[in-house]
Amino acid sequence: MENILQLLKSGGVVMIPLLGLSIYSVAIILERSLFWLKISRGQNSVVKQLLNQYREDSQAASIMLKRHLNLPIARIFSVALSLERSTPEKFKLALESAAQAEIPILKRFNNSLETVIGVAPLLGLLGTVLGLITALSSLKLGDIESSQAAGVTGGIGTALISTAAGLIVAIATLFFASIFRGLYLQQIALIQEVGGQLELFHLDKYEQQEIYRK
Numbered sequence: 001m002e003n004i005l006q007l008l009k010s011g012g013v014v015m016i017p018l019l020g021l022s023i024y025s026v027a028i029i030l031e032r033s034l035f036w037l038k039i040s041r042g043q044n045s046v047v048k049q050l051l052n053q054y055r056e057d058s059q060a061a062s063i064m065l066k067r068h069l070n071l072p073i074a075r076i077f078s079v080a081l082s083l084e085r086s087t088p089e090k091f092k093l094a095l096e097s098a099a100q101a102e103i104p105i106l107k108r109f110n111n112s113l114e115t116v117i118g119v120a121p122l123l124g125l126l127g128t129v130l131g132l133i134t135a136l137s138s139l140k141l142g143d144i145e146s147s148q149a150a151g152v153t154g155g156i157g158t159a160l161i162s163t164a165a166g167l168i169v170a171i172a173t174l175f176f177a178s179i180f181r182g183l184y185l186q187q188i189a190l191i192q193e194v195g196g197q198l199e200l201f202h203l204d205k206y207e208q209q210e211i212y213r214k
Contacts, residue, residue: 014127014162018169025116025173029110032176035108036183043071047194050077050090054201071193072102077198088203095195108186113177117170124166131159 046068053061062081068074079098080091 012127012131012159012162014123015165016132018123018127018162018165019121021116021120022169025113025169028112029173029176032109036180039071039073039187042068043073044192046071046074047190050094051197051201052202054198055079058205072187073104073194076102076191077194080198086202088199088206091202092199099191099195106187110177110180110184113173113180115166116173117177120166120173122166122168124163124169127162127166128159131162134159168214172199 046065050061053064058081062078065074065078065081069078076095076098080086080094083090088096121174167179
């Protein structure tokens with residue numbers, strides 16, 4: 001604990017906002033990790049049940065989806081399946097509008113992580129510049145002693161701590177932000193794939209109903 005406090009003190013005043021950014025980033029990473037873990041555990045079985053049940057009984061598929069409204073993909077398809085006697089065009093529009101409503105939930109905190117990635121290195125660089133100014137301001141030209149030179153060297157080394165801290169925060173955040181972006185793209189691809197299959201099933205049912213009416 002003492003080493004951490006000493007490190008924060010050595011890095012200068014910018015270490016305080018860097019610490020705040022790191023805590024903020026960790027909180028977002030934990031929340032997003034739990035969010036995507038919950039989705040990955042539950043949605044595969046829901047998708048299989050949906051495709052199997054919708055072919056035979058759309059009402060049963062709709063009821064099944066309502067039991068899993070904690071999953072974004074279930075909320076999207078539940079909106080479309082809840083429509084009564086919908087045409088293929090209405091069914092497709094319902095899917096698209098429901099998917100658009102879920103995108104902000106899937107992309108939540110992405111901008112916050114990008115802000116941390118951009119700001120953390122700049123804060124670290126600012127801390128280094130301030131540290132260099134402090135170290136060099138005590139050095140008088142024409143009166144350089146070995147003890148003074150050693151102090152300046154130590155001051156420069158201390159000033160670089162903030163840059164290292166800023167890079168560590170940015171790199172760690174970038175790593176998880178890339179993972180979350182990949183999961184988001186996979187989710188969008190899955191929604192489009194399953195939505196396309198449901199549209200085909202719905203079109204077949206609609207055409208059969210039209211034939212029976214004639």
